[in-house]
Amino acid sequence: MANVSFLEAIRQAQFEELSRDENVFLMGEDVRCNVFGTTTGFVEAFGKARVRDTPISEAGFVGAAAGASMVGMRPIVDLTIATFAYPAMDQICSIVAKSRYLYGGQARLPLVLRMCMFYGNSNAAQHSDRPYPMFMGMPGLKIIVPSNPADMKGLLKSAIRDDNPVMSFEDGTLWSSKSTVPDDDDFLVPIGVADVKREGTDVSVIAVGGSVQYALAAAETLAGEGVSVEVVDPRTLVPLDTKTILNSVRKTGRAITVDPAHQSCSAASEISATIVERAFSHLKAPVLRVTTPDTHLPFSPPIEKPLYPSPERIIAAVRKVMDS
Amino acid sequence: MANVSFLEAIRQAQFEELSRDENVFLMGEDVRCNVFGTTTGFVEAFGKARVRDTPISEAGFVGAAAGASMVGMRPIVDLTIATFAYPAMDQICSIVAKSRYLYGGQARLPLVLRMCMFYGNSNAAQHSDRPYPMFMGMPGLKIIVPSNPADMKGLLKSAIRDDNPVMSFEDGTLWSSKSTVPDDDDFLVPIGVADVKREGTDVSVIAVGGSVQYALAAAETLAGEGVSVEVVDPRTLVPLDTKTILNSVRKTGRAITVDPAHQSCSAASEISATIVERAFSHLKAPVLRVTTPDTHLPFSPPIEKPLYPSPERIIAAVRKVMDS
Amino acid sequence: MKKERLELFRRMVLIRRFESHAEACHAKGEIPGSLHTATGQEAEIVGSCMALRPDDYMVGNHRSHGHPIAKGAAINPLMAELFGRSTGVCGGKGGSMHLSDFSVGSLGETSIVGSGVPVAVGAALGASLQGSDRVSLCFFGDGATNEGAFHEGMNLAAIWNLPVIFLCENNLYGVSTPAAEVISVKDIAERGAAYTMRSEIVDGQDVDAVFDVVGAAVSRARAGEGPTLVEAKTYRFAEHAANMGRVLLERGPELEEWLKRDPIELYRSKLIAGGTAADDLLAIETEIEDEIIASLDFARNSPYPEQSEAFTDVFTEPVPIPAWLNVVEDGDG
């Protein structure tokens, strides 16, 4: 067990899987030069064929990864920032997500599309998206949204070994966070299994990605006030572990969903809808959402930062459902 | 008032607005040859410059429409089938949705992106999407989903006159449906206003696009059983008229959301989440969703057709909430 | 060589007859969805595919029937697919626009215009990373060359020197739109210049010419000499898709001219002139007709997929089936 950062967890996961399986290779813009520190030493270890810089052609190289995966390779595509997935949208939806189904199971597409969500740092509207909800409505794509270095490493390794396309949304607000991560080369976190990050009895806070840290902070504060918060981290949004979420809500009778995405059609909305549909009789209070409002993200720091979920907003929501 | 089809309503709306305002023009693949019947007589009336066939370059011509709109034109872009929006995704998200905001209001983008949703007819997974939920989480795009010819005409005319980007999702299952439509050249249906398509007291069924017809059919059947169903048609998903929806649910105490989109992160999920968040104390029963399950759409008719919302599924859901 | 020539003939006729019967079944309502035939284009399809090894890769598009037939796929599963049956090559999930048979090296017949280009490039990348000498053939129309995906794929293949043959089926139209109105070069082959990619123009009605040009491109690709763009000049004799009468523009004498260059009749004459007995060709045609009739029986007698099949192949693991479908219980939650 070592204490490592989120970015280092990504590096380790990639390094170990590239070492383990020669069909794994990495491609993306400027991956060799190691902009964020997730490919330190890769060119030396694996060579330029397997650590492949691409042109700025997202549709081209995502599609190429799909084609390579169909013939037995296991590409990891680094799209850098999540909005750069938009130019590749058709390849993601029409090819990556649908090929296996369309051809009745003849195709297998073991590939990973990695992208970081850079927000809260004055990157302005074109670089600040958290677009995983768009892909939750597109069957055929598994989606991981790790909230700490250990989950990041374990889920990414599972993603690379998965025989299906997996999108990895890596929350930039977690980049420098650290946690202990097993050294074991076969340390895997299963895709499709939520994690109760803190147990509690009064309110279930179901939080996604970078907002898990705020849910935990809020829970700590609220514990001091005698409110017992259970924090559930879905970890993967597709498949979504509704069982763990619903069990928690059936126990506590109250739920808050927290998600850095825009509110409309967010993962928070999906989870809230699932809760009211399937745990209604257990609910003692409305299910509130703590999300980013439906506006774009402005460059100017003082008006950008308050828009995202925060411990304060989670605390306010918890108090509200405790009072109702 | 004339009895016209959904496609004829589209033709009329476009024809009238092209006639009214010389800045309005139409572009898209094969628009001149009038594949679906929405441009009968257009080339003769408006010429080839304003009825413009494009190459198969969705990103190119959506972006070109954006640029033209910024210099004072009012383009209507016919993307034909909704999945063809994916190759244009970056232009839609990064340019169309964000330009006004990014530049602090300096830009104005009055353009309409029309696309039809072709499903239920063995078009297979690459041609059957109902992707409006993807765009509901992208601020800056108004979204209309008309459910009958009159709404289609009135909303499309409003969209063309709107100073903002509007996406028009036209449900192919409604193409041949007919209703009376005012002849008035200034007949407009306002964007952002839901319509109570049928009043009732026991259950609110909030239905989207092509599923409104099924909700109305279900309501009729249920009336025979003594169950009074209120059918609410949001008509526009952005802005969403939550007031009308919530008023209905506060009155009936029960809600079903119906949406032909895939369930995860659907408009149905968003509406359910809004209801449980803001009308919880009025709810007597779980809010159930009637949607398309999270699988792709297969070509083979007998296994495709049962996947979508139907009167039977809505009736079953209503009975369930009446019993609980 | 004689055998090979007869096989070229045979595959062209097989496509023609397959599609002709399919059109009739579509008109009768037996085949659902849309149907895009390649009638008139058989030479460029067969000439290209026959220049490949069986284990080479191939990617096609919405006009999908000819590609797998030319690559040697079994007919029954293709026909059953058109009928939406469980015995179809895609289990009834794909239909007419997606007749992709992976057992003959196909990696998809994708109906989003241009979307197959990067996939074909990726297959070539995979082959090259694996040290195999397989090549990748990509079919696309004239209209597809205006898509960004085409451009990006071409550039990738060029910079990575990948074994790809980009086969442009220039049939002069995309739906109703003349290529000349929407493509800014006279010959699509000129687009190779933007990538320093070797390009060739070939008479798409002459199956031998296509076979030779593509064959040379395949040899180069296999030898590590990189990709080629091949523009086959051809023509579709029918509408863009069955029942799209409205968009069958008045093509006037142009259609008449092209009908004179029916690739099958041209090749028949050539073979006969070269000494093949006309009866040998007729025998092939009779045999094919029987094969197609048998495939229709096969398709019609095959069952539709089970409802649960709608939920397989989303992932390698099944996804939950909702309880209301009364198939199996949704165990979840």
Next chain:
Amino acid sequence: MKKERLELFRRMVLIRRFESHAEACHAKGEIPGSLHTATGQEAEIVGSCMALRPDDYMVGNHRSHGHPIAKGAAINPLMAELFGRSTGVCGGKGGSMHLSDFSVGSLGETSIVGSGVPVAVGAALGASLQGSDRVSLCFFGDGATNEGAFHEGMNLAAIWNLPVIFLCENNLYGVSTPAAEVISVKDIAERGAAYTMRSEIVDGQDVDAVFDVVGAAVSRARAGEGPTLVEAKTYRFAEHAANMGRVLLERGPELEEWLKRDPIELYRSKLIAGGTAADDLLAIETEIEDEIIASLDFARNSPYPEQSEAFTDVFTEPVPIPAWLNVVEDGDG
């Protein structure tokens, strides 16, 4: 002509000094976000923009500072934008990658690589539909020419014969990636061939040369003779963006060579050789320094936007502000 030449010089220096101060403020933490400077590229920027009329259109990219300055924008709102202030040209919503001043004909500086190309084409389409003789200038980097949007936009401009000048700022790299490794042609100008589009190569360090080449393209475009692709060979002297030390690859002697071709120093020499007094140039530089210092004061003394401003300009109408922001009540529901 003399005045025009001094103006070319002035605008280049203005960009240089603006960015130099901005870098210092960024290093101090006064300017948030990322910062991409165009130091070394001033000649191609200024030469191009000065060849336009004030009412002509322009679209740029993430390396955005130079474009509006060259097109004649006021400096204060640009600097205030970098500081995220409400007096910024975008009200503090855009920042460094988006210094777009619509009052000088700009239609966006868009930071998604390649995304501005179709927009510039659309502006030209609008102008042509309106019967105006405005032209549209589009700046993009070498890296952007690998994006599908570039290809689609070029083709549209070509088939519709639109008045667009595609100005490729070929600074030899996209972030760390050498153009030569990812672009399959020697000169990007060759990509014009795929669209039968006239193309030119120009020394991007020579402001007069750029002015002349772009000026000729503008004249043609205005005369209805269609688009031109201009490749300006240039170099960025700094890292891809401030604080990206890790990706400033060892560029070795190449950087030294290019530094000798600093466009401002080249032009200074040329002007002096042509009879301009060195002191006149120094006077211009002093004046500019004062102007920049004043803009820094303006920026620093400007307020940040109000929280409610985060909710304007999504649409022409405001969107609801959630109650928890304690700005105004969310009246909705």
